[in-house]
Amino acid sequence: MYDLIVIGAGPAGLTAAYELSNSNKKVIILEKKSQVGGLAETKVFGNYRYDIGPHRFFTKNKEVYELFLKMLGEDAVEVNRKTRILFKNSYFDYPLTPINALFGLGIGESIVIGFSYIFARIKSYLKISKINNFEDWVVDRFGKKLFNNFFKNYTEKVWGIDCKDIGSDWAAQRIKGLSLSTAIKFALFPNSKKRPKTLVDKFYYPRLGAGMLWEKFEDYIEKQGIKVAKNKKVTGVINNGDSFKVTIEDNLGNQTSIDTKNIFFSNPLLEFIDIYDAEIPESVINSAESLNYRNHISVHVTIDKKLFDDNWIYIHSPNLDMARIADFTNFSDDMSEEGKYPLTLEYFCFEEDEIWNQDNSDIIDFALKELKNIFDEEFNVIHSEVSRNAKAYPVIKTGYQEHIDVIKNWLASLHNITAIGRSGMFKYNNQDHAMATGLYAARTLLGHGNFDPWEVNVDGEYHEELSNN
Ligand SMILES: Cc1cc2nc3c(=O)[nH]c(=O)nc-3n(C[C@H](O)[C@H](O)[C@H](O)COP(=O)(O)OP(=O)(O)OC[C@H]3O[C@@H](n4cnc5c(N)ncnc54)[C@H](O)[C@@H]3O)c2cc1C
Known part of the structure; x- marks a missing residue:
């Protein structure tokens, strides 16, 4: 029997485990993918490294900031931010x-x-x-x-x-x-x-991409004896009263289950409701059905020409579907080899949209057409790949907060289950916020006080810290 199962090895889950790593709690992280970092992962293809979208680390939470710098050590690269908007063929x-x-x-x-x-x-x-x-x-x-x-x-x-x-x-x-x-x-x-x-206009960035930070967290907590079990998708949570049975499917389709006294979940909130195997009030189901996520597609292409020196460019032009483009050599030289430029071109869509259901090769062709439309330059494509990130953005449609409140109140009535992080709490927030929610959830479990992750604000600060300033 575990003291805690953490669902998801993104920033929230890994930071929670970090905080518990010096305790006597028996903890395991279950991650469905083959690598850690969640939405802040870095994809590596040969010598080319790409974030799924550019990640700038910024926080007002001193403790979170110090943890970020401590974990990265000499691998924190200082970047001068340069970002522009493309609109009507002009840059702003x-x-x-x-x-x-x-x-x-x-x-x-x-x-x-x-x-x-x-x-x-x-x-x-x-x-x-x-x-x-x-x-x-x-x-x-x-x-x-x-x-x-x-x-x-x-x-x-x-x-x-x-x-x-x-x-x-x-x-x-x-x-x-x-x-x-x-x-x-x-x-x-x-x-x-x-x-x-x-x-x-200045920020620190991990030398080998945003995901490097999370790989360092993984190394650290594994050395402290907490297992980060990858390729383990949580498919069910059965509430047995004083404990939970968590069912898991690995990447070969094998099913197992493990028991735990507590759960922190950072997988998408609506997905958690789906896999929670117990009676759920109708009001919660109705609220869950009123909420939605936006999917995100990253088209990663490495080319042999430098097209821009911005970290990223926002594409406001209405005639282009692309939303943003980043060149990772403008973050850190170590993201690629000399003379090769790994770019991520971003698209947003709903699950039912045409682009989400297209083959990768069609998506790449379309993205390259848009890229050439923007820059009108000759270049060779050295590498291309697509990452699909389902449920990446919780849609903050007017009125969504009332539905979240219904779900939040229900969650509060379930003992020993805590939502953490961006998708888990349906909050459109950054890494620092996710980290803070993990830290505070862990502290509550350790008996250091009653810290409610829902009280972490958008800047990653806990509400009581704010009142001290
Ligand atoms: C395009 C883009 C750009 C961004 N830019 C920035 C930025 O500039 N600065 C910044 O600080 N933040 C940025 N963010 C936000 C940042 O990535 C998130 O805030 C952060 O990753 C949230 O961490 P998390 O742990 O809460 O969730 P996630 O990163 O979503 O991690 C959740 C983890 O749970 C796993 N999981 C899901 N379901 C299951 C399951 N059933 N079983 C097991 N595991 C499961 C997932 O695979 C994932 O690894 C950006 C996000 C995106 C998408």
Whole structure:
């Protein structure tokens, strides 16, 4: 009988195990894939290394940051961030600089942008603007014209729904602190403190890709005696009252089961509800059925020409399906061999969309056509591969939070089961948040206090730490 089974060896599961690795708890991690890191894994094909999408590590949680640096040691590479937006065949700095945003589109368009901004600010000042969704929130701060140019297309590519159907709380979380006036302030005074996180321009990156951090966690915890069992998919959780029987299928289709007193799960919340073998209230089922995930496709191609020196470029152009493109040699030289450039081209879709159901070779052909459309340059393709990441983005459709609350309350009534991480908690969050949820869940299990992972905010901070600042 295990004290704890952790489902998933992504950042949340591995950090939870790390925290428990010096205790006398008998712990095992079950991971369905053949490698660790979850969405933050790095795919390695020969000499070419690709993240499934670019991963920039940033956190306001000091403890999480120190852990990140401790685990990486000399393998933490400092990267100067360079990111731009491609829109209407022109490049715009990201974060937007006012001069670039206003004049990049020509003087006529700039005047419209200026007026629409002033109009929005007056409405906001007079308190006559209504903020019911993502679009309202952005228009209120930036004006309708900037919203249409620099927010609408990309956001709708990522989420697959109208910006009016996305909750305003998401905008408040993700682009909080950013307004046209703060963008101007930070463009003029780049060293000012209290820089909003969208504007941070230096970050650390693991020398061999985002996944390197998680391989180091794996090594560390295995040395401490915790097994990370890969190719082990959890297919069922049976609640026996004071313990659980967890059924597992390996990559050859063999079934086994193991018993445990506690479970931390970081696999997708809706999937956990599906495999939880006990009576589930109808309200929970209904809420689960109202929620959805967005799938993510990474097209990895290594080419023999450097096309750009950005870490990544956001593709806002509505005529292209591609959402973002990254060159990993702009993160770390060790991601490839000399003169070869591993790129990840990203697409978002739902399970039923055509692209998700196409052959890899068709997806690669399509992505390369789009790449040539953007850069109009000759290059040779040295390597290409596709990664499919199902349920990568929990869709934060307006009203989703009420459904999550129903599920959260139900989970709270089940003893010894704790949701952790991004997919497990249906939160559109980063590695630091996932790590913090793992840390706090582990501390509760160790009897160090009652830390609720749901209280970790988007910055990876626990709510009580915030009140101390
Ligand atoms: C394209 C993209 C770009 C991103 N960019 C950044 C960034 O710049 N900075 C940043 O900090 N974060 C970024 N993130 C977010 C970051 O990847 C996640 O926050 C983080 O990986 C979440 O960790 P997790 O452990 O909660 O979940 P996951 O990473 O999803 O890990 C869950 C694990 O559970 C496993 N699993 C699932 N089902 C089962 C099952 N039934 N049995 C066993 N195992 C199972 C999965 O295989 C996976 O390994 C990005 C994510 C994406 C998709």
